[in-house]
Amino acid sequence: MKISVIGTGYVGLVTGTCLAETGNEVICVDIDKEKVEKMRNGVVPIYEPHLDVLFERNIKANRLKFTTSLEEGLDHGDIIFLALPTPEDEDGSADLSYVLNVSEEIGKKIKNYKVIVDKSTVPVGTAEKVHKVIAKNASCEFDVVSNPEFLREGFAVDDFLKPERIVVGSSSERATALMKKLYSPFVRSGNPIIIMDEKSAELTKYAANSFLATKITFMNEIANYCEKVGADVDMVRVGMGTDSRIGKRFLFPGIGYGGSCFPKDVKALQKAGKDKNYDFKILTSVIEINSAQKTILLPKIENYFSNDLKGKTIAIWGLAFKPETDDIREAPSIDMMEGLLKKGAKLQVFDPEAMPNIEKRFGNRLNYSESMYAALENADALLICTEWSIFRTPDFSRLKKLLKNPVIFDGRNLYNLNDVEAEGFVYVSVGRKTVNI
């Protein structure tokens, strides 16, 4: 089939590449000339594991092309995916300007039947809006489908190729048939394509992300309470998670959720509720708790240094909002670093992939280290913000030699308490007892 994808970010590029992998002819359109030039030269512009192999293979096979011309994209595809940003607007709602502006152009430019598929995360009623905007100028038939995306950064290729489900919101039989055909290679294993109306599909995405954010936040509250009563959140997590009604996943406490989606999507659903006079009280609490959770270790660090961080050097491991990505959007590390800098601390930071993005934001306010161990040199303490695998089994004796004090503040509960206790570290984590204090 002939496919076009408008917007080549984490979602668009993965969608385009994976659809080319199943034999479709794909053109990806992006407004960012530099990015398109890079991709034309065979460079993947984001860090996403396993994407490079598929990317290269499909470019070589001539199934994956890139352009800045929306017109070229619209002429090519029978199915047009919109994978455009829907960032948080000033009032917390989803900013639909990217989606609606491109839709306006689509209306002016399409010459024959097209299925316009919205893959961006958008509020209920957007498919209807997109339909209206296109219909203003379109001189041919078209359908608008809502097809929310559930991939996770860091696992995007795997999630796309082996989805647990595909949600298609459509009231057109013609469009639904095309979507089923396109996705048939991905559901061979028995995972379903769930067909529903557009509005339900749009809400499914917000409900899923908000539920997961709530699940994490609930565990963060349990973790905070564990500290008050001397329980161990890791034990509680395992005890709860083995109940299949609860499930083991997304129960990991820490310094809060970040990323390009949970924060903005929870706020957008809360705001959408408000607009309909519905008060999503649970989401209001989730937003508030998560915001405080991001800096929950800050007073503990201050307390350890007798409330004087001036001139203290803190090493930081992990800057991305989670491992296996270079994405720093809404990363808890940012809140922690801003807080520490405000208190006068100096920061020596290391992340395997996210340093260039952090450098764009913080410039020379931070010292960027070549390696995880280099970050520790002469630092007064180590703070862990992201659970990259390489941080999981460090050489503790080397850590001890490099750090001025053997102190670790761990926002992701990476280490076994007995191990770090035996190594002689002061170890402060989340929802567990503090060791050697």
Ligand SMILES: NC(=O)C1=CN([C@@H]2O[C@H](COP(=O)(O)OP(=O)(O)OC[C@H]3O[C@@H](n4cnc5c(N)ncnc54)[C@H](O)[C@@H]3O)[C@@H](O)[C@H]2O)C=CC1
């Ligand atoms: N990042 C993720 O893991 C997921 C994101 N989503 C949703 O998918 C949508 C896209 O998200 P990301 O891929 O993360 O965004 P992104 O910010 O990584 O990429 C968006 C791309 O669109 C391009 N663009 C902007 N205006 C354009 C225009 N007029 N014409 C062509 N290209 C244009 C930008 O240059 C950029 O390359 C959002 O609604 C997001 O909520 C959904 C599931 C997962």
Ligand SMILES: O=C(O)[C@H]1O[C@H](OP(=O)(O)OP(=O)(O)OC[C@H]2O[C@@H](n3ccc(=O)[nH]c3=O)[C@H](O)[C@@H]2O)[C@H](O)[C@@H](O)[C@@H]1O
């Ligand atoms: O709409 C989106 O963009 C995507 O948002 C999330 O994916 P993503 O943001 O890539 O990352 P997650 O793995 O969900 O992690 C989000 C945040 O929650 C935190 N988290 C996750 C799990 C957990 O148990 N505890 C926890 O604190 C992570 O550290 C991270 O900051 C969803 O998992 C995807 O299904 C969805 O498609």
